[in-house]
Each structure stands twice: as C-alpha cells, then as structure tokens.
Amino acid sequence: MVIFYSSFGAHFEIIETGWIDAYKHWASMHGMCRICGPWFFYILLFLLYEVPIIFLAVYGSAQFAVRHNPLPGWAASLKRRFSGERGDTSGEEAPDIRHGHLQARMAVPWNKKELFFLFCIYWMVVALAAYAYIGEKVPWLIIHQLFPMILVSVYLMTEKKMYVALAGCIFLILMTWHVALVPADINEPIVQVQNSEDMRTVMKLIDVSDTVVIASENYWPLPWYYRGDKWEKMRFYGKLVDTGTISSVNPDLVITHDMSSYPSLEGYDKATYKLSYWFSIYDNEHRIPEYYLKRDGKLGSINIDVFTKPGLYEKANVSFPAIQQSTAQTTEEPVSQSRQRWDQKLANITVRMFGPDSYQKSAG
Known part of the structure; x- marks a missing residue:
C-alpha cells in the first residue's frame, strides 16, 4: 500500500495525508449522492x-x-429457582438435570x-x-x-x-x-455502464480523419484512446455549436449527442451509433421474474450522431450502417422523466434514505 499510494516513493507525503484525504473524498461522494441507490x-x-x-x-x-444461545440455560436456571429445585437434594434427578443443563451450556x-x-x-x-x-x-x-x-x-x-x-x-x-x-452480455445489472462495440467503427473513422469536431458533452472514452499527440486532430467544444463554426473548421468528422444534434449538415453523411449502454431498469421493471429466468433484459443507451464527409467510410474500410439507430429518444427518455425505479418505489415505502431525483440521474 505504501509503495503504490506513494507512486513508488515519488510522493511520500501521501503516506501522511492520503488516508484522511481518501476519507474526505468518499465522504463528499456520499454527501453528493453521485451514484445513489436504495439501502437494499x-x-x-x-x-x-x-x-x-x-x-x-x-x-x-x-x-x-x-x-x-445462552437463553435456554438461563431460562432453565430461573425455572429451577422459582420451582424450588435449588434446595431439593433428596432425589437423584435434580443433580442430573442440573448436570445436563451444565453440559448443554458447555457443549x-x-x-x-x-x-x-x-x-x-x-x-x-x-x-x-x-x-x-x-x-x-x-x-x-x-x-x-x-x-x-x-x-x-x-x-x-x-x-x-x-x-x-x-x-x-x-x-x-x-x-x-x-x-x-456468450462472452459479452451487457444485459446484466452487475455491469454498470460499458462503451458500445459501435465505438470501434467510430474510432476507425477518427483514425483516417485529419480533423475531428466533438460538439457533445458525451464523448468518453475518446480522450483516453486519443491522449497525447493523437488529440491534436480533435476540436473539442463540449456542447452543440452553430453550423458556422463547423464550416470554419471544415472537419472530416463531427460528433454530437443525438438528443442535441443537427438535423443534417451540408456536405456530410449522418449515422447514429451507441456510445455506451446498460441494463435498463425502466424497460424491465415490470418483467423482473421473466428477466430473472431468461436474462433477456432490454438496453438503455447514450447515442451519438456521427457526421462524415463522403468517402470517409471507404477510406476507413468500414461499411455505412444500412439501418439507422434512431432509438435514442426512447432509450434515454425515462431518465429525464419523473418515473421512479421499481426498487426506489420499494425504498420509499420502507425507509426513504435517498432522493429519487439523484438516484434517477445515476441510471443514466
């Protein structure tokens, strides 16, 4: 622990302050209820x-x-005391009973x-x-x-x-x-959120692009895969920008969140991909017994729109999707609604320990 927490001795001050800093960090996470859930x-x-x-x-x-359990021995002792057995030494039964209870307690x-x-x-x-x-x-x-x-x-x-x-x-x-x-099955609550296999296609398109615009708050894990010099081709805005900005940059590829996107961009082809997906409690809350037996849960997802210049798919040696994935509003809509998860409803009936709004945010 000392070796790893001090970065192999590079930061020995962590040994003195790390434990209290760790406590403060997780105490603050508990207070802000970042990924909340019911007590059960x-x-x-x-x-x-x-x-x-x-x-x-x-x-x-x-x-x-x-x-x-000491209660049977105590109860037997009280029973003997109030029944007068303590002073009864005329027979052999009482000592045997006492000896038996003693053995039971010492067994x-x-x-x-x-x-x-x-x-x-x-x-x-x-x-x-x-x-x-x-x-x-x-x-x-x-x-x-x-x-x-x-x-x-x-x-x-x-x-x-x-x-x-x-x-x-x-x-x-x-x-x-x-x-x-079935090596990869996202339809399990044990898997919190994973990035979609669709991102392999998106990253192939990014690899053959000279300039990429990211106009979305949802973009992870792109900063990880394109860290260092690879990030130089990226133009990151973090939100939707006007089409004039896109035209001035003239990128080969534009990424937006499908729920905050452009209907179309002149000179670009548009396709929708899943950025990340998870087991959707909203689509499964009324079929829990069926899911328990079949494990055929339905997915929720965060989707991105990818705008590409003509010919980029051929350059990346990937196929343009024939069927557009237009399920973004249906998969993400429950997160913004005031509906409560089935387990949160039960939590409210028992002990309302966590707020439903913050809990719903954790589902997305």
Missing part, C-alpha cells in the same frame, strides 16, 4: 447472482446463534474456530450495514460483502450443506458454460 441495492444483486452463498450464510448464522466451547466464525459473522453484518448506508452504490462493491459471507456459509459444513454446495457447483458449471458461449 446489494441484496438484490446477491439474490440475482449469489443465491447459494446468501442462503448458506443465513443458515450458518442461524446455526451459530442456536449453538451459542460448544469458545475455541479458536468458534471465535473466528463469530468474527466473520460480525464482519459480514457490519459490511452489509455499512454498504447499505454508503451512498455510492456500484455493483463491484458486493465483493467486499461477499467474502465474509462466503466464510460464514461454510460454518458446520454438514451433509445437508454439502448438497446445497453441490447444487451451487452444478449451477456454477452451467453458468461458466453459458458465459463461455
């Missing part, structure tokens, strides 16, 4: 992807609680194994509670909660648990086979 956000992902583990963890926690000693699982249960509960409260809700943070849950799930690995674990292994093998045949 991760529970939904566990039920979708980690069903065997979450049920085994609950069962293991229940087993641990029963084995170390599960607090050895290192039991203390370790107590720590794991505490770790699991604290992690679930902490990430339920933290405002930054992203799918990959389930790993921090999943690890202690895995440890708890193997508590008292009995024959019954072995059957559940075996069923989980069979399920894992089937899912591995499925993933091997």
Whole structure:
C-alpha cells in the first residue's frame, strides 16, 4: 500500500495525508449522492447472482446463534429457582438435570474456530450495514460483502450443506458454460455502464480523419484512446455549436449527442451509433421474474450522431450502417422523466434514505 499510494516513493507525503484525504473524498461522494441507490441495492444483486452463498450464510448464522444461545440455560436456571429445585437434594434427578443443563451450556466451547466464525459473522453484518448506508452504490462493491459471507456459509459444513454446495457447483458449471458461449452480455445489472462495440467503427473513422469536431458533452472514452499527440486532430467544444463554426473548421468528422444534434449538415453523411449502454431498469421493471429466468433484459443507451464527409467510410474500410439507430429518444427518455425505479418505489415505502431525483440521474 505504501509503495503504490506513494507512486513508488515519488510522493511520500501521501503516506501522511492520503488516508484522511481518501476519507474526505468518499465522504463528499456520499454527501453528493453521485451514484445513489436504495439501502437494499446489494441484496438484490446477491439474490440475482449469489443465491447459494446468501442462503448458506443465513443458515450458518442461524446455526451459530442456536449453538451459542445462552437463553435456554438461563431460562432453565430461573425455572429451577422459582420451582424450588435449588434446595431439593433428596432425589437423584435434580443433580442430573442440573448436570445436563451444565453440559448443554458447555457443549460448544469458545475455541479458536468458534471465535473466528463469530468474527466473520460480525464482519459480514457490519459490511452489509455499512454498504447499505454508503451512498455510492456500484455493483463491484458486493465483493467486499461477499467474502465474509462466503466464510460464514461454510460454518458446520454438514451433509445437508454439502448438497446445497453441490447444487451451487452444478449451477456454477452451467453458468461458466453459458458465459463461455456468450462472452459479452451487457444485459446484466452487475455491469454498470460499458462503451458500445459501435465505438470501434467510430474510432476507425477518427483514425483516417485529419480533423475531428466533438460538439457533445458525451464523448468518453475518446480522450483516453486519443491522449497525447493523437488529440491534436480533435476540436473539442463540449456542447452543440452553430453550423458556422463547423464550416470554419471544415472537419472530416463531427460528433454530437443525438438528443442535441443537427438535423443534417451540408456536405456530410449522418449515422447514429451507441456510445455506451446498460441494463435498463425502466424497460424491465415490470418483467423482473421473466428477466430473472431468461436474462433477456432490454438496453438503455447514450447515442451519438456521427457526421462524415463522403468517402470517409471507404477510406476507413468500414461499411455505412444500412439501418439507422434512431432509438435514442426512447432509450434515454425515462431518465429525464419523473418515473421512479421499481426498487426506489420499494425504498420509499420502507425507509426513504435517498432522493429519487439523484438516484434517477445515476441510471443514466
């Protein structure tokens, strides 16, 4: 940690201030609710992807609680005390009963194994509670909660648990086979947002262009792929500009957001591509059971209009799209509406921890 956080010793001052700066940063992210979600956000992902583990963890926690529950012993002691058994020494039954209760209470000693699982249960509960409260809700943070849950799930690995674990292994093998045949499936809530494969075509067009105008707020990951000297061909405006500006630059290619674009540009061909896409809860909120079984979710997307001079497609050795992708308004429209996601509706019924407006922004 010291090596990496100090950039291999180049910034040792980070060792002194880095931990508090990290806390301040994530505290501010929590306050601004950048990527919000309901308190049960991760529970939904566990039920979708980690069903065997979450049920085994609950069962293991229940087993641990029963084995170390002091209430039966206390209740028996109180019962004997109020029934007068404490002073009864005439028979042999009372000492046996007391001895039996003593054995019951001492049957599960607090050895290192039991203390370790107590720590794991505490770790699991604290992690679930902490990430339920933290405002930054992203799918990959389930790993921090999943690890202690895995440890708890193997508590008292009995024959019954072995059957559940075996069923989980069979399920894992089937899912591995499925993933091997379908290596890229964006229709999963575990994938937050990814750039579209359409960007490969767009970048081929950029590569053969001398000048490119980006008149859109949506342009990532272009600055990453064209960093350094490659960015010199770019003319970045960050928003839609008038056509006179485009004419003065005379670019080979113009990129705009399709919801803030030109109907047409004289001397340019127009095509629409997906910039990024994601699992759309708006198109799937009324078919959750069907999606759970079929995994055939519908996509939401951010689209871009690409204007190219004639002949640029031939120069890039790519084909002009025969069917225009004109679904931008239908895929992005729900983000700007006041409709609430199905899980947010449930959150409002239970505990309204996060504002719906900021949560809807995170969906886009």
